[in-house]
Each structure stands twice: as C-alpha cells, then as structure tokens.
Amino acid sequence: MRITLRVYATLCRYIPGASAGIPLSLELPYGATLADLMKKMGIPGEEVKVAFVNGRARDLNHVLEDGDEAGVFPPVGGG
Amino acid sequence: MWILRINMTDATYRLEEPSPAYKNLAGRAMTSTLVSDEVPPLCHPLGPHNKLVFSAGIVTGTAAPTSSRISVGAKSPLTGGIKESNAGSSWGPALARMRIKALVVEGLPKDKKMLGAFLTWDAAQDKPTLEFFDASDYAGRDLYAIYPEVYEKFGKGISVASFGMAAEYGYGNAGVVFNDMNKRPSRYSGRGGLGSVMASKGLKFIVLNPGGAPGVSMADKALFDEGRKKLLEALQTHDITKPKGALNSFGTAVLINILNEAGGLPTRNFSSGRFEGAASIAGEAIFEGVKERLGKEVYNHGCSPGCTIQCSNTWYKPDGTEHASCLEYESVWAMGANCGIDNLDKIATMVHLCNSYGLDTIETGATIGVAMEGGLLPFGDSGGAIDLIHEIGRGSSIGRTLGGGTEFAGKAYGVVRVPAVKGQGMPAYEPRAVKGMGITYATSTMGADHTSGYTIAPEILGVMGKQDPLSPEGKAALSRAFQATTAFIDSTGHCLFIAFAILDIASGYQGLIDECNGILGTKWTADDVYAYGAEIMKKERAFNEAAGIGKAADRLPEFMKTEPLPPHNQVFDISDSDLDSVHGEM
Ligand code: SF4
Numbered sequence: 053m054r055i056t057l058r059v060y061a062t063l064c065r066y067i068p069g070a071s072a073g074i075p076l077s078l079e080l081p082y083g084a085t086l087a088d089l090m091k092k093m094g095i096p097g098e099e100v101k102v103a104f105v106n107g108r109a110r111d112l113n114h115v116l117e118d119g120d121e122a123g124v125f126p127p128v129g130g131g
Numbered sequence: 132m133w134i135l136r137i138n139m140t141d142a143t144y145r146l147e148e149p150s151p152a153y154k155n156l157a158g159r160a161m162t163s164t165l166v167s168d169e170v171p172p173l174c175h176p177l178g179p180h181n182k183l184v185f186s187a188g189i190v191t192g193t194a195a196p197t198s199s200r201i202s203v204g205a206k207s208p209l210t211g212g213i214k215e216s217n218a219g220s221s222w223g224p225a226l227a228r229m230r231i232k233a234l235v236v237e238g239l240p241k242d243k244k245m246l247g248a249f250l251t252w253d254a255a256q257d258k259p260t261l262e263f264f265d266a267s268d269y270a271g272r273d274l275y276a277i278y279p280e281v282y283e284k285f286g287k288g289i290s291v292a293s294f295g296m297a298a299e300y301g302y303g304n305a306g307v308v309f310n311d312m313n314k315r316p317s318r319y320s321g322r323g324g325l326g327s328v329m330a331s332k333g334l335k336f337i338v339l340n341p342g343g344a345p346g347v348s349m350a351d352k353a354l355f356d357e358g359r360k361k362l363l364e365a366l367q368t369h370d371i372t373k374p375k376g377a378l379n380s381f382g383t384a385v386l387i388n389i390l391n392e393a394g395g396l397p398t399r400n401f402s403s404g405r406f407e408g409a410a411s412i413a414g415e416a417i418f419e420g421v422k423e424r425l426g427k428e429v430y431n432h433g434c435s436p437g438c439t440i441q442c443s444n445t446w447y448k449p450d451g452t453e454h455a456s457c458l459e460y461e462s463v464w465a466m467g468a469n470c471g472i473d474n475l476d477k478i479a480t481m482v483h484l485c486n487s488y489g490l491d492t493i494e495t496g497a498t499i500g501v502a503m504e505g506g507l508l509p510f511g512d513s514g515g516a517i518d519l520i521h522e523i524g525r526g527s528s529i530g531r532t533l534g535g536g537t538e539f540a541g542k543a544y545g546v547v548r549v550p551a552v553k554g555q556g557m558p559a560y561e562p563r564a565v566k567g568m569g570i571t572y573a574t575s576t577m578g579a580d581h582t583s584g585y586t587i588a589p590e591i592l593g594v595m596g597k598q599d600p601l602s603p604e605g606k607a608a609l610s611r612a613f614q615a616t617t618a619f620i621d622s623t624g625h626c627l628f629i630a631f632a633i634l635d636i637a638s639g640y641q642g643l644i645d646e647c648n649g650i651l652g653t654k655w656t657a658d659d660v661y662a663y664g665a666e667i668m669k670k671e672r673a674f675n676e677a678a679g680i681g682k683a684a685d686r687l688p689e690f691m692k693t694e695p696l697p698p699h700n701q702v703f704d705i706s707d708s709d710l711d712s713v714h715g716e717m
Contacts, residue, residue, distance in 0.1 A: 071410075072410055125388075126370065127370035130384065131627060
C-alpha cells in the first residue's frame with residue numbers, strides 16, 4: 053500500500069535530503085503500523101513524541117491503511 | 132517596597148508604602164488588583180480615570196531562570212475590559228531591583244505635549260528618584276529611529292518602555308514596547324491597546340537605570356536557591372526547553388507545522404485549518420533559511436536577561452543583513468497563513484513594520500485577514516498587506532479604520548466571519564479543531580487570548596498527557612485549571628514557556644513554588660498556586676462584569692458554531708452551560 057509521510061524538526065536528520073513538511077511517498081505491506089514505518093525510515097520510535105495520521109494523533113501501534121498521510125514530530129512547543 | 136505613582140495631570144510623582152494587602156502580589160496579580168481597586172470599570176480607557184500599571188513578577192530581578200517578565204495592566208481600549216499583557220525585557224528586572232512593586236501612571240495632561248520619565252536609584256536617600264524630560268522630538272516617529280537616540284541620551288545600563296505612532300492615534304491595536312537585549316524596540320505587551328493608554332497620558336518613555344539599587348529582598352535565600360536550581364534543572368532537561376531543544380533551535384514558529392498537521396492552523400481568516408504554504412513559513416524553514424543566508428547554523432537568543440530557554444530568532448536578508456527580530460509563531464501565522472501569504476521575507480517586513488509603528492502583530496494580521504475577507508484586497512496579496520500596515524502606521528483614514536482592530540474592521544467592511552472575542556482578535560489556534568483552546572478564548576477575562584489557558588499543551592503537544600483536541604469532554608475543567616495556573620505563573624514573572632518543563636517534571640514545579648516561598652516567606656503548596664490564580668481571575672471577572680462584559684460575552688463568534696471547518700469538518704460544539712462553568716465552578 054502507498055503511504056505519504058512528512059517528517060518535522062529534528063526528525064528530518066534521519067532521512068538524507070528530507071526537509072520538514074515535504075511529503076515522501078512510500079510503499080508498505082498491508083497491515084503495517086506507524087512503528088513499522090518508523091523502522092523502515094530509520095527513525096527511532098522513542099524520538100517520536102506526536103504522530104498524526106490524516107490529522108488525528110495516533111499511537112505508534114496504529115495500523116495504517118492505503119492512502120494514509122502520516123506526519124511525525126519530536127517534542128515541540130511554543131506559543 | 133514602593134508604589135511609584137506618576138501623575139500626568141501635573142507631571143509629578145510620589146512614592147508610597149504599599150498596603151499590607153498587597154504584600155504577596157506582583158506581576159499580573161498586582162496589575163489586576165490595582166486596576167480593580169482604583170479604576171472605575173465604566174471609565175473611558177483613554178480618559179482621565181484609567182490607570183496604566185506596570186509590575187514585575189515575584190521572582191523578577193533575581194537569579195531565577197527565565198523570569199524577566201513585566202506585566203502591564205489597565206482597562207483595555209480594545210476589549211473595554213481589564214487587561215494584563217506581559218513582555219520579556221531587561222525593563223522588568225530593572226524595576227524590581229529598584230524595589231518598585233508597582234509603577235502607576237495616572238491622570239491626563241492638559242496639553243498634547245509628550246514627556247519622558249527617567250528613573251534612577253538615589254543612593255543617598257536610599258530610594259528611587261524620577262526626572263521628567265521633554266519628549267516632543269520623539270513623537271510621530273519610527274521606533275527603530277528613536278530607540279538609538281534614547282540610548283545615546285541616557286547612556287549604558289538603561290531599559291526603555293515606550294509606544295509607537297499607532298498609540299499616538301489612540302488605536303485599539305497599539306502595544307507598549309520594551310527593549311530586547313540588543314536595544315531593539317521589539318518586545319511587546321502587545322495585546323489590548325495598552326500603548327494607547329500610555330500615549331493618552333502623554334508619557335512617551337519610561338527609562339530605567341537601576342545602577343546602585345539594592346535588588347530584590349528575600350525572606351529565605353537558601354530556599355529560593357534550592358527552588359531555582361530545581362527549576363533550572365527541569366528547563367535544561369526537558370526536550371522543548373533545553374539548549375538546542377525545539378524552542379532554542381526553531382523558535383516558537385516550530386508550531387506552524389504541528390498545528391497544520393492537526394488541522395488547527397487558522398488559514399485565510401479562519402476558513403480552513405490547513406495552509407498549503409505552512410512548511411515554507413515554519414520554524415524549520417526559518418532555521419534553514421538563516422543557515423543558508425549566513426552560512427552557519429544559528430541558535431536562538433534570549434529576549435531578556437537570565438533566560439535559559441532562548442527562543443527568540445532573527446531573520447536575515449539574502450545579503451546577510453538583519454531583516455526582522457523576532458519571527459514568533461503568532462506573528463508568522465498572523466501575517467502568513469491567516470492572510471494566505473507563504474513568503475518569509477514578506478512576513479519579516481510586516482513584522483518589522485509592526486514593531487516600527489508600535490502595533491500588535493496578532494491584532495494586525497487578524498485585522499488584515501478580515502479586510503481580505505471583506506474584499507479590500509485578495510488573500511495572498513503580500514504587497515497590499517504591507518501597504519495597509521503603512522496606512523495604519525501613518526494614520527490615513529483607511530489606516531485609522533484598521534487600527535481599531537479585528538472586530539472594528541469587520542463592522543467597517545460588513546464581514547460576518549470575524550474571529551474575535553470581547554473585541555480582541557483570535558490568535559493562531561482554531562477553536563473548531565482544538566476545543567479546549569476555544570473555551571479559553573471564549574472565557575478568558577482578556578478576550579481571545581491563547582496565553583491565558585494554553586490547553587494546546589495536552590491537546591496537541593503531548594505535554595502533561597495527551598487529550599483529543601476534537602473532543603469537548605472535560606475541556607471546561609481543563610481550561611479552568613490552565614487559566615488559574617497561568618494567572619499564577621504570570622504573577623511570578625517567569626515566562627509562560629517554563630510551563631512545558633514544569634508540567635512534565637514535578638521537581639521543576641516544586642522549584643517554582645520554593646522560589647516564591649523563599650522570596651515572600653510564604654508556605655505555599657501546589658493547592659495555593661491554583662487558589663492564587665483563581666483569586667486573580669475572580670477579580671478580573673468582577674471588573675469585567677461591572678464594565679458590562681458578562682456571560683453573554685463568553686462566547687465564540689456565531690460562524691464557528693455553524694460553519695464546519697476543513698479538514699475535520701467540525702463546528703465548535705461546546706455548550707453554553709459548559710462555557711459558563713469555567714467561571715461558575717471556579
Ligand atoms: S523563552 Fe523566549 S519569550 Fe520566554 S523569556 Fe526566553 S526568550 Fe523570552
């Protein structure tokens with residue numbers, strides 16, 4: 053299945069050439085979770101503070117579906 | 132400790148012993164109490180009976196980390212209610228070191244002539260002393276031109292409070308400005324038109340030089356030191372607040388992307404929760420852009436002495452010269468996503484112009500968004516938006532209409548979608564996508580104000596647990612708890628950004644309480660923090676009710692209850708009784 057991934061802030065450094073918010077299109081086996089996606093991309097799961105799938109915050113064990121859009125963040129804050 | 136009163140009717144001042152009832156009050160607690168005690172709620176904000184109050188926090192002026200905030204309070208020309216707006220600057224610590232608990236500007240001059248006040252420490256008399264000076268040469272001019280002249284005139288070691296041309300026109304949108312660490316006129320008590328209150332009094336500057344002043348007195352220095360160390364450790368460990376952490380690297384605009392992902396980044400005057408240009412204006416883009424233009428990585432700086440978080444950035448032109456400081460999340464959003472503008476150079480120009488003219492960036496961007504909705508110019512027209520800021524700054528007839536703020540512009544242009552509460556334009560979080568924040572906007576005594584109850588922490592950022600931002604469940608209680616705790620933090624003089632660390636790290640929270648107990652000699656516990664904050668909210672609320680701003684004003688604009696917001700297609704579905712419970716169950 054095809055998944056779109058966007059990485060942000062310090063997580064960009066795990067993906068050569070990636071910049072924040074620029075979508076990456078990936079192929080994953082059916083039934084893959086957010087954790088599997090992180091593993092495939094070489095992003096340490098413990099550095100992911102908030103992960104979104106289609107705009108909703110999800111745990112790393114969330115099962116992805118074809119066409120899902122994911123966005124992952126390290127701890128961020130501001131105001 | 133003193134209360135310093137400057138009477139502008141006859142250009143005199145006097146020092147008073149504070150009433151014993153004020154012993155533990157500082158920062159927002161002090162400004163809001165003094166305004167409640169002395170300002171008639173029905174007075175005209177720019178008339179003779181309003182008072183402008185400055186107060187530094189409980190720990191401001193000490194070695195406590197990230198504690199250089201100054202609160203400014205008055206009846207607001209924008210909302211008609213009570214207002215407290217705080218800024219980070221060396222000005223707050225300077226006032227605290229001179230042991231001035233509150234500086235109150237009152238009365239109204241007989242003529243339009245502008246004066247300045249220069250405040251120093253008189254060692255022989257062991258008290259502060261004040262001289263007035265003629266400031267008429269500084270009126271009607273760009274703040275970036277006059278600040279260097281003031282530094283030149285008064286020499287090293289000074290801090291400067293002022294206002295810009297926007298305030299001289301009496302706009303609802305005009306801030307009080309303080310210097311940053313680089314003498315820029317860039318740190319604002321921006322919200323609610325407090326600059327216009329200062330201008331109405333004809334007091335163009337308050338210049339402080341605390342040289343020789345004794346500093347803040349402490350009941351128990353050992354306890355204070357223990358507290359500040361605990362807090363410092365929390366700040367230096369937490370991922371958001373530590374050196375080279377999120378705030379220090381990417382600034383507050385690191386929030387642009389996460390709000391956009393969550394569908395809660397208000398776009399084109401609150402008509403969508405997603406902006407297609409978000410990534411190109413976000414904190415990461417600022418960091419990368421500066422790196423490219425200067426050829427090196429630059430981490431952010433502090434806005435004020437003793438800040439260990441250091442979230443303030445500077446944007447540079449392609450030739451490497453300075454363009455604007457600072458590009459905050461709120462400012463970038465207001466001029467950017469909210470106006471459909473995705474170019475950081477244009478946004479930087481707009482932010483710099485707001486600082487030059489003395490405007491609040493949030494109110495300015497929200498107003499331009501409404502003007503775009505009203506057909507005055509198209510969304511995305513950055514050149515047109517820049518021209519409008521000049522119109523506001525120069526006081527043309529169109530500028531005067533827009534200087535009145537978001538709600539005023541909405542009326543002038545017949546706009547229905549007006550994002551404002553109690554007359555104050557909404558900041559950078561969409562209530563339909565982050566419900567707790569909507570409750571804060573609706574019920575804050577300040578009008579739509581994100582800082583007064585920052586439920587974004589658990590709803591979006593995963594700080595202090597995680598809560599579903601789209602769910603209304605339990606959000607009134609959440610907002611109430613945040614509002615009360617925030618009122619306390621606003622009284623300590625700490626920057627609200629310490630909250631990220633202390634809400635997650637219990638010893639840091641205890642450190643904050645220890646610091647205050649060390650200074651005041653109190654025996655406060657966590658329960659007292661809530662009670663202290665709740666007391667402030669009650670006073671503010673009572674002032675507003677007496678000013679005619681009651682329950683009916685604790686509501687969001689109608690369109691948010693009827694127009695579903697993409698991408699989640701949600702409306703604001705918090706019931707009126709839930710909204711009323713925020714103050715009702717306080
Ligand atoms: S965290 Fe940022 S806004 Fe707060 S005091 Fe430090 S530099 Fe100023």
